[in-house]
Amino acid sequence: MKINQNSLDIFCAEKINKLEEASGFRTLKTTHRASGAQSQQAGKSLISFSCNDYLGLSHHPVILEKAHEAAKLYGAGAAASRLITGNYPLLESLEKKLAKLKNTQACLVFGSGFLANIGLIPALVGADDVILVDELAHACLNSGARLSGAKTIRFKHNDCEDLENHLKMQRSSFSKCLILTDTVFSMDGDLAPLPSFRDIANRYDSWLITDDAHGIGVLGAGRGGGFAFNPPVEADVQMGTLSKALGSYGGYVCGSQKLIDLLVNRARSFVYSTGLPPMSTAAALAALEIIEQDPTLVDKPLAHARRFCERVGLSIPQSPIVPVIFGGNETVMKISEKLAQEGFLVSAIRPPTVPENTARLRIAFNAAHEAEHIDRLADLVRDARKEYGSI
Numbered sequence: 001m002k003i004n005q006n007s008l009d010i011f012c013a014e015k016i017n018k019l020e021e022a023s024g025f026r027t028l029k030t031t032h033r034a035s036g037a038q039s040q041q042a043g044k045s046l047i048s049f050s051c052n053d054y055l056g057l058s059h060h061p062v063i064l065e066k067a068h069e070a071a072k073l074y075g076a077g078a079a080a081s082r083l084i085t086g087n088y089p090l091l092e093s094l095e096k097k098l099a100k101l102k103n104t105q106a107c108l109v110f111g112s113g114f115l116a117n118i119g120l121i122p123a124l125v126g127a128d129d130v131i132l133v134d135e136l137a138h139a140c141l142n143s144g145a146r147l148s149g150a151k152t153i154r155f156k157h158n159d160c161e162d163l164e165n166h167l168k169m170q171r172s173s174f175s176k177c178l179i180l181t182d183t184v185f186s187m188d189g190d191l192a193p194l195p196s197f198r199d200i201a202n203r204y205d206s207w208l209i210t211d212d213a214h215g216i217g218v219l220g221a222g223r224g225g226g227f228a229f230n231p232p233v234e235a236d237v238q239m240g241t242l243s244k245a246l247g248s249y250g251g252y253v254c255g256s257q258k259l260i261d262l263l264v265n266r267a268r269s270f271v272y273s274t275g276l277p278p279m280s281t282a283a284a285l286a287a288l289e290i291i292e293q294d295p296t297l298v299d300k301p302l303a304h305a306r307r308f309c310e311r312v313g314l315s316i317p318q319s320p321i322v323p324v325i326f327g328g329n330e331t332v333m334k335i336s337e338k339l340a341q342e343g344f345l346v347s348a349i350r351p352p353t354v355p356e357n358t359a360r361l362r363i364a365f366n367a368a369h370e371a372e373h374i375d376r377l378a379d380l381v382r383d384a385r386k387e388y389g390s391i
C-alpha cells in the first residue's frame with residue numbers, strides 16, 4: 001500500500017516538474033463571479049474578459065427564477081439516465097426550441113458539450129472509417145475521434161485545399177467519412193469557412209459536423225456560426241453547448257430525427273450518464289427565450305470586440321473572442337498579472353490548450369462590458385504589444 005502511494009506520488013512529481021520547467025504548470029484560482037462582468041479573485045475585484053458568459057445570462061434574474069422553480073418542481077438532480085427516469089418534462093421543450101433555432105428536425109440534450117462530442121462521434125464511425133478534423137478544433141472533438149477508433153487526420157487550420165488533398169488521397173480507402181470543425185475557434189475567435197466545407201463534404205460523400213459552442217447566442221442573430229453566412233450553412237450535425245452564451249450547463253446535438261433516434265440508443269455518454277439537472281435545463285430554456293426577444297443584447301459582444309480591435313489596431317474580429325498572441329509562456333503570464341493589477345481579469349492561455357510558442361491572452365467580450373473598460377484594456381494591451389512584441 002505504502003509503496004504504491006510513493007510510486008504514484010513520484011510519478012506525479014516528475015510530470016509536474018516538467019510542466020513547471022516549461023512555465024506550464026496550472027493551478028486553480030477560486031473566482032467569485034458576480035453579475036455584469038464583475039469577478040473577484042484572491043479578494044481583488046476585477047472586470048472579467050475571460051468568461052464565456054457572453055450575454056451575462058448566468059446571473060439574469062428571470063433565468064435564476066426559472067432555475068429555482070425547476071429545482072422545486074423536479075429536484076436538484078435528474079436521479080437517473082434519461083432512458084430510465086431522468087427524462088423530466090422540461091427537456092422536451094428545450095430540445096424542440098433548439099431544433100427550431102437550428103432549423104433541424106430534432107435535437108438531443110447531453111450532460112455537457114464534451115459529453116455530446118465523445119458520445120456522438122463514436123456512435124457514427126468506427127475502425128473502417130476516417131475522420132478529418134481541423135488541427136485547432138476543440139479537445140473534445142479529438143477525444144471523440146480517438147474513442148471512435150476511426151483513422152483520424154488533422155488538416156491545416158481552416159485550409160480547404162489541405163482538407164481536399166487528404167480526401168483525394170484517403171477517401172476511397174474508407175467506408176464513412178466525417179469532417180469535424182468548430183464554427184468559431186475557441187482560442188482564435190475566427191470562423192471556419194463553412195460554405196466551402198459544406199461543398200467539399202458533398203463532393204467527397206462525407207458528413208459535416210460543426211461544433212457551435214462559441215456561436216450560439218452571439219452570431220447569426222443568436223442562431224450560431226452557421227447562420228453568420230448568407231445563405232446559412234447546414235451541417236449534417238450541429239452540436240454545441242448550453243454552457244457559454246446561454247449561461248447554463250449542458251450540451252446538445254441537432255440533426256435529423258433518425259440521427260437523434262440512433263444517438264438515444266448508441267451514444268454512450270447519453271445512455272450511461274445521468275440526465276442534466278432540471279435547473280440547467282430550465283435556465284437554458286429561459287436563456288433561449290431572452291435571445292429570441294432581445295436582438296440588441298445578442299449584437300453587443302461582437303460590437304465590443306470590434307471597438308477593442310479598432311483601438312488596438314488589430315484586424316476586424318469575426319466573433320467576440322480576440323486572441324493576442326505573445327508566444328512565450330512567461331511573457332503572457334507577466335502581462336496577465338499586470339492586467340490584473342490594473343483591475344482586469346484576462347487569462348493567459350498556454351500550451352497544450354494552444355500550440356507551442358503561441359501562448360496568448362484570450363480576450364472574450366460580453367454584453368456587460370462598458371466602453372470605458374474596453375478602451376482602458378485596449379490601451380494596456382497596445383502598450384504590452386509595443387513592449388513585448390506580439391505575433
Ligand SMILES: *Cc1c(COP(=O)(O)O)cnc(C)c1O
Pocket residue numbers: 112113114115138140182186211212213214241242243249250251
Ligand atoms: C467549451 C467547448 C466545448 C465543451 O462544452 P462544455 O459544455 O463546456 O463541456 C466543446 N466545444 C467547444 C468548441 C468548446 O469551446
